Structure formats: structure tokens, C-alpha cells
Amino acid sequence: ATRNMDPSEVKGKRIAIPGKLTTAFLTLSLYEPDFIPVVTPFDKIPDVVREGSVDLGLVIHEAQLTFAKGGFHCITDLGKWWKQTYNLPLPLGANALLRSLPADVKSECCRMMKESIQHAIDHHEEALNYAMQFARDMESPLAEKFVGMYVNHHTLDCGEDVPAAAQKLLDMGFEAGILPKRIEVEFVR
CATH class of the missing domain: 3.40.190.10 (Periplasmic binding protein-like II)
Structure with missing residues (x-):
């Protein structure tokens, strides 16, 4: 405002x-x-x-x-x-896989994504420098704060809170008439 x-x-x-x-x-x-x-x-x-x-x-x-x-x-x-x-985190994004994919393919996708995220966390400065080329007029300290909002402990392990939050958000959206159908969230770990 x-x-x-x-x-x-x-x-x-x-x-x-x-x-x-x-x-x-x-x-x-x-x-x-x-x-x-x-x-x-x-x-x-x-x-x-x-x-x-x-x-x-x-x-x-x-x-x-x-x-x-x-x-x-x-x-x-x-x-x-x-x-x-x-008392739940606000779920802001996810990677989606087809439910019809074989379980081993889903598991391998998750393993590779987790490994990539862990690599970025382990090589924080290098990853941030790479990401800065996509930053829209954002200086490094602000970019670091921004990345920290989205790359955190929930990124590597969503625990039980994130699936519960995602399901609650979608259920509430359906019950309020915002979403046209009920969506059942399924997490692959």
C-alpha cells in the first residue's frame, strides 16, 4: 500500500x-x-x-x-x-512428478534434487554468485536473505509440517470455493 x-x-x-x-x-x-x-x-x-x-x-x-x-x-x-x-509454514512451491512414474524413478528424481540442493548449500558463495545473474536489481546481501527464505531446512527435508500445511491450504481453498476440486497431496521422499 x-x-x-x-x-x-x-x-x-x-x-x-x-x-x-x-x-x-x-x-x-x-x-x-x-x-x-x-x-x-x-x-x-x-x-x-x-x-x-x-x-x-x-x-x-x-x-x-x-x-x-x-x-x-x-x-x-x-x-x-x-x-x-x-502453526504451520506457508507452502510456497514444490517440484511435481507424474503419479504414474515408477517408484524408483520418483525416488531417483528426489535423490538428485536433494543432492543438488545440498551441493548449493555446501558451496553457498559459489551458488549465490551463480544465482546473482538472475537477480532483478538485487544486491548481494539482499539476494542472500532472499535465497535464505526459500532454501532452508524445509528444502532438504520437508518433515511432516510441510505436507500437512500444503494439504491444509488446498483443503481450505476447496472448502472456500476457490479451488474447483479437492486435491490430495502426495509427497515423494
Whole structure:
């Protein structure tokens, strides 16, 4: 938002969202179902808020860390809201495999992904330097914080919390009428 406001003021507002098939949109819809979504490329959301063509913006990716620098105010951190409300992490992404793949292929895919992530963690500086070429106007300290938000202990071992959180989020989305059908999450480890 371009000004500080109470979370109750979100109701009925035009909100720039990064897409209707995003965790961000689903979470916002559960938090406050009464708003007007305006689909906007994620990297243009701060611009349309500043221009006034929408009332608020739902930011993802690096804008979560840079919005204040742009003169914007956080109304609600949906990740914190989810954690405080449900005592679960907000699931923000996953790698998908076809259920029809043989079990050994699924296991091998998981092993290779885990090995790749572990390599990046073990070679942190080299991995961060590589990732910086894809960073959109992000300096190294901010990029390191951003990577830390998404590459953490849950990345290597999702434990029981992440599958429970993913199932809860999808169940709530279905029950609220946001998702057209119930989705059964299946994790391969």
C-alpha cells in the first residue's frame, strides 16, 4: 500500500495479484475473500500500486524484501498470518512428478534434487554468485536473505509440517470455493 492502513481496510479493494494460480492469491483469498483481483505481472505490481490503478498489491519474490525501500507499507504479511493462525509454514512451491512414474524413478528424481540442493548449500558463495545473474536489481546481501527464505531446512527435508500445511491450504481453498476440486497431496521422499 502507498499508505499505512488497518488490515480490515483490505475488504473490497482492487488488489494487484501475481496470478490466480498462485499460493499468494489462494492465501490472500483465505485471509480476505472480499476483494477485486487484478492480475498483474509480479514485477509490475509495485508500479501499478504507485500509479494508483489499484489500491493495493500482493507482492511475491524479491518485492517482499524491497517494498519498504520503494515507499510502500505492509498491511499484512500473509506468511506470518498463516504461521500464527495455523502453526504451520506457508507452502510456497514444490517440484511435481507424474503419479504414474515408477517408484524408483520418483525416488531417483528426489535423490538428485536433494543432492543438488545440498551441493548449493555446501558451496553457498559459489551458488549465490551463480544465482546473482538472475537477480532483478538485487544486491548481494539482499539476494542472500532472499535465497535464505526459500532454501532452508524445509528444502532438504520437508518433515511432516510441510505436507500437512500444503494439504491444509488446498483443503481450505476447496472448502472456500476457490479451488474447483479437492486435491490430495502426495509427497515423494
